[in-house]
Amino acid sequence: MRRLKTTQLEIILQGAIVGIIAGGVVSGFRWAIATGLTFVRAGYQHFSWPRLGLVVMVSALTVWLLSRLLTREPGISGSGIPQVEGQLQGELDYSWWSVLWRKFVGGILAIAPGLFLGREGPSIQLGAAVGQGFAEIGHAPARRRRIMIASGAAAGLSAAFNAPIAGTLFVLEEVYHNFSPVIWLSGLTSALTANFVSAYIFGQTPVLHLIYAHSLPLNLYWHLLVLGVILGLMGRLYQSVLLAMPKAYQQLHLPQRFWGIVPFLLMIPLGFWRPALLGGGNAIIVSFNAAIPSIAVLAGMLIIRFVFSMVAYGSGLPGGIFLPILSLGAIIGALYGQIMVAWHWLPQTYVINLIIFSMAAYFAAIGKAPFTAILLVTEMVGSLRHLMPMAVLSLVAYAIVDVLRGAPIYESLLKRLLPAAPDDGPMQQVDLTVFAGTKLAESLVGAVSWPAQTLLIRIQRGEQMLVPNGQTKIQAGDLLRFQTRPNQVRQLRQLVNRPAEDGQDGPRV
Structure with missing residues (x-):
């Protein structure tokens, strides 16, 4: 028993070290993306032909740099979560240093210019690379190495969203598929220390702080059933389209390393037209605090963000789908709520409630990780008052995708990476x-x-x-x-x- 307790103490201490390092790395990554996106949006504010030419040249140079990074290290493609899952299952392996610096640079180059990609997947892979490097430098055995990779992944998500509990649970539920006490201890320790670092840098305000005045009454819970079916159907559509994107890109007869030119070129007219739409989507979600757009505007936002998210992620550039999924869920919830208000079936004050619930439910449907979805949105929004209706909506959306034979999206993406x-x-x-x-x-x-x-x-x-x-x-x-x-x-x-x-x-x- 004493040996077991000593081992647990060692793992806690090692997890804390990994969390501090990963928290610093991911916080730097997060700051660079936010700073770059602010600069890019400002650059799109006023159209001129010389400015258009400059944007095209910078975009072409960025794609070329990304192609070089992807050629040297294909493991940085996409969100990085399937790669980490494959490592923890013992079916994939990467050089931690190669992934760490190339994912850091590549993620900034892909996300900061405003593509509809999220920072959370790359943050998880960056944290996992930190954990792997810590284990390999310390000559840790194979099992301890996997524990440190899992701990680093939890720290990465925690630092990206200031959500330590959800970061830990996501790794256990979706990535590691293992709820052992050792993983809990190490993952939670890393997530908490990484969150401390990011909170010190960015403050303690929740990342998606949405304000609502009243809890959803029980007599309006029937909306959760209807909206849950809609989110489930839309979630299954998201899975199908995302998995079909590589075949669509193959029709272009471009070398795969240059697929990124497509989303970059499509983004340019959108940037000059509506620069506020650029990015992973957190700014759009937070903007619902001030005002919820009309039905027509929300419908346009939904179509644009859905299509551009597919095009961006399908290109294989380093970037995640976590935040884009949450933003799509929020827009679907807002659109449904505004329609119900127009039909006098829902008071306006409860639309913000549906926005919050839909973020969790849409991710629960696509990722098939309902507990993580509920806890993540709870931590990101900063309130516990919505757990019951959020859980109901998430369960309905999850069940619809399950009936339609939808598999967890990260598991499906992993299958494509696995060699014989x-x-x-x-x-x-x-x-x-x-x-x-x-x-x-x-x-x-x-x-x-x-x-x-x-x-x-x-x-x-x-x-x-x-x-x-x-x-x-x-x-x-x-x-x-x-x-x-x-x-x-x-x-x-x-x-x-x-x-x-x-x-x-x-x-x-």
Whole structure:
């Protein structure tokens, strides 16, 4: 027991160090993007032909620089969350220093000019690279290295949004898929210390501070059912279009490293027309405090932001979809609310409520991470009063996407990155959690057909460590540690996550 407590203390201290470093890196990243975007918006304020020529030349140079970065390190493409998830699953690996500095520079070059990309995905990858570098410099073993990567990822999201609890839960629910106490301790410590650093620099005001006067009455909860269906359908559409974008870009017959020229050129007329629309979308969300636009304006904003978000992310430039998803959710909620007000089915005062709820629900539908979505928006908005209606709306939207067979978007993006695992790769350790409702729960170890060259070497049940044998019963909540070949990891993960048949809690043995 003393050894276990000592190990936990070491992990807490290491997590704190990773959080401080990642918080500093991500805060610098966040500041550079905000400063650059302010400069870019000012540059678009007044049109002139010389200014247009200058913007075109700067955009072309930026795309060229990004193409160089992507050619040297393809792992910085996109949000970075699928790459981190692949690392934690043991199926992908990157050079931490190459990713760290190229993602930092590439993310600023892609997001600061005003493309509809978010800073949160790159922030998660930057934090994960910090954690990986800390582990490798300290010559940590493979499992400790994964813990530090997960902790750095939690710190990255925490520093990006000032949301330490959501940052921790996102890594556990969506990225690491593991709720072990060790990951909780390290991830939460890193997230809290990173949040302290970012709050010291940017202040403690919530990132998306929206003000509303009244809680949604129970007699208006029927709106949550209708809006939830709409958000679910729109979420499934978002998934389908986003995953189809690479095929659309291939029709252009451009080298992939130059796909970024498309969103940059499309952004130029939009910038001169409405510079306030540029960026990931947080400014638009906060602007709803002052005034909620008309139905026609909101409909136009929805179409523009949806299309430009698809084009920007589909190009493969370094940037995330987290914040664009939240902004789209807010616009959908505002549009639905304004329509209901026009039809006299909803008082105007509750439109801001629907905006807040819809941000969480839209992300819950697309990312299929409802707990993270609810906590993230709660921390970003800075209020606990909306948990009940937000949870209802998120559950409905999530259920609609599930019925339509939508998979978590980051998991779908990860599948595209995974290469064929080598058959002769070295043995590696893999930790997987058994969840309630899976076939493995309540099974005897000896009754399970494990993949070839796979050995279950340990079961962690709470703080109890078990050495399994054929008669050991696996329980929901157990953390299983395997030793296996790289080409068996995917099959092993599918086996552990396979659901029980309908009407059963698990297999009968």
